[in-house]
Amino acid sequence: MTGRNSMGLSESRWYATGRFFWDERAATLEEQVLGPIQNEVEMGLTLTELVERVSTRPYYRELFIAAFGDDAVTTERIARALAQFVRAMASYRSRFDEGLAAAGSIRGEFANFTAEENLGKDLFLQPRTACVACHLGGPPPPPGQDFANQAIFLPLEPLNNGLDAGPLEDDNGVGDVTGDPADDGRFKSSSLRNIAVTGPYMHDGRFATLAEVIDHYDSGIQPHPNLDPRLRGPNQQPRRMNLTPVEKGALVAFLGTLTDEGLLGDPKFSDPFVR
Template sequence: MAAVNINGTGPYFAGDVYVLGSAFGDSPVYINKLVPLLSELESVRVSVSKTLELPDTPFDYANLSLPSYFVTNTRGQNLPTSINGTDNTPADNPITNDGATLGRVLFYDTELSANGTISCASCHQQDKGFSDDAVLSAGFLGGKTARHSMTLINARFYQRGRFFWDERAATLEEQVLMPFQDPVEMGMTLEHVISRVSAQPFYAALFEKAFGSPDINADRIAKALAQFVRSIVSYASKYDAGRALSPTPGANFSNFTAQENLGKNLFFQTIPNGGGACFGCHTTEAFISANPGTQNNGLDAVSITDLGAGAIFSNSIFVGRFKTSSLRNVELTAPYMHDGRFATLEEVVEHYNSGIQNHPTLSPALQDNNGNPVRLNLTETEKAALVAFLKTLTDPSVATEEKWSNPFRAL
C-alpha cells in the first residue's frame, strides 16, 4: 500500500498507527493528510450485507417526559438538584423524531469508516452504558484511541456544553464530526463521509424527513448525530423509583436496602459530616457536573503523558484536569477514568477514600483545610455501601431501548 506523511513525519503505511496530536494538546492533525491512503483502503473495504429496519412511525425522541424532581430544585440543598438551565441543546438544533432517527442510522453505520468496520457505536456501545469495556477502543486498523471511551448518557445536561475528556470540542455538533476524521478511529475525511452517505440509497429520504430536503452535508450530519446523542437520557433506575417517593434525595428511600441508603447518605453528605461529598462534582438528578470547567481528581501527583485540558487551554491551571461525566449507568461503563485505569467501582471508591494525589491543580473540593488531599477513612462497610448505591443508578431501559439500538440487521 502507498505510504503517506502526516504533519511532516512518516512515512506511514496502512498498518501503522498515528496517534492524533490533539489528544495531548498539539495542533489537531486530521485525516486530510491521508487521502492517498483512503484510496488504498477503498479496495479492501469490508462489505457486509445488511438491511436497515426502521419503524413506519418514528420513535419519540423529541418529547422528554422527565420526572418532576428532575426539574424542581430541592429546598435547603446548596447544590442544584434540578437540570434546569443545564441543557446544552442549541436553538438551531432542537431534537426532532426524524432528526434523531437519522442520527441513529449514522451512529451505527460502519460504512462511515475507511474500511467499513467501525461506527460511532463501536466505541459507544448501548449495553456498556454507551461506553466501551476496553481500556482503549480499537480503531479501523486496530490502533488504540488515546483515552477511554466516555459515556454518552445525559450528555445534553453537561452545562458547559464542551466535549471530549479535555473539552477540545466547543459543542456536541463539533465533537461528533471529529472521530470520522481521526486517523486512528475512523480514518475518513468529511468529503469521504458525505460521499459514503450519499452512495447509500436510504439516506436521501431520511435527510428529507429530518431537514426538508435530501441535501447531504457535514452540517446536517453533525446536527442529526447530536440530536441522537442528546436523546440518550436516563431516569428509570432503582434510584429513580425511590426518588419519586421521597421529598429529597438525601432522605432514606423506602425501596432501598439499608446498605444502599447508607451509600446514598455517604454520597450526598459533606466530608466534615462524614460523607464523601460525591454530589459536589456529580450534581443534579442527571448526576453530571452542573458547574463549568474541568476538574483534577488527583489521579496523579504530576501530569507527564497526558496534560488533559491543560493541552487545550493555555492557562496552566488546566493541566491534569478532565471533564466530569455522568454516573448514570456507571455500573455498565467500566473501566473508569479518562485512561481506564480502574477496573471496578471498588477501585474507584478506594481512590477517593485513600488514593488522591497532591497534584498542583488538584480540585479544591478534594483538599483538606491544610491544602492536602482529603482522606475519607471510610470503613469497609461504608465503601461497600457506596458501591451498592452507585449500582442503583443503573437504568436497564438505556441498555435495551430499541430507539437507541442498532437499526441495521445482517442478512
C-alpha cells in the first residue's frame, strides 16, 4: 500500500503550475517521474542503481541513440524520456469531444448524448453545482466564447474541497510541504477526463465510486478553514447542491462521456514487453 491513491495522468502537461504529486512537492514532471523509482514502498532504487539497470538492458541502446544522439544513459535522460511519455497522454477522442465538434459549443445539446447525459452536462455547467467554476476555469464566458478550460477539465491550482473539517495529523497536502497553515488540506487535482475509469477517488481513495463523489459535493463538504470559496454558500458555510437522485445519476452519466477509449487502447501506451 502506498501513502496516497494513484492519480490519473492524462492532460498532465497542461497543469498550470507545472508541479506534481498531490501535495505539489515536485516542481517539474521530470522531478516527479523519479520519485516513485526512489520511493522504498514502490521501486526502492537509488538513481545510481536505476542508471546501472537501464544500462545493462541491451534493447535500450538503440532507443537512447534515437532519442538523444548517443547511447549514454543518465538520470537526466531517463527523467526527460519518462516525462515526455507522460506528456503524450492527451485525451481528445471521447464522446464528449465528438458531441462538442458537432454542436459547436459545450452549451448546446449534444446529438450523440442520451437525455440523461445532456442533463448531466447542463447541471455541470450550472453555477449551483460549482463544477464549472473549478474544472472549467470559472463562470460562463461572454456570448460567442467557450470556457477556456473545457479541453482539459483540469483545476489550475491545488484546492481544499472540504474532505475533512480541519488539519489532520497524517496528511495535510500542500500544507505539509510549504508549512503554511493556509495550505492545509489543499491538494492538486487530476483531469476529469477518463475519470470514470480511474477510481477510487480523492488523494486517499476514500470514495470507491463517482456516485460517492457526487454525494460528497452534494451534502458532505466539511467546514475546513481553508475550504475553497467556490464551495462556500452565502453564509460562508459549505454549500449544498440539494440534487435529486435523478440529477446525481445524470452527473455521473455525463462524466462517463469524458472516457477516451482511443487513449485507453492506444498501442503507444501499452506494455512494450507483452507481445
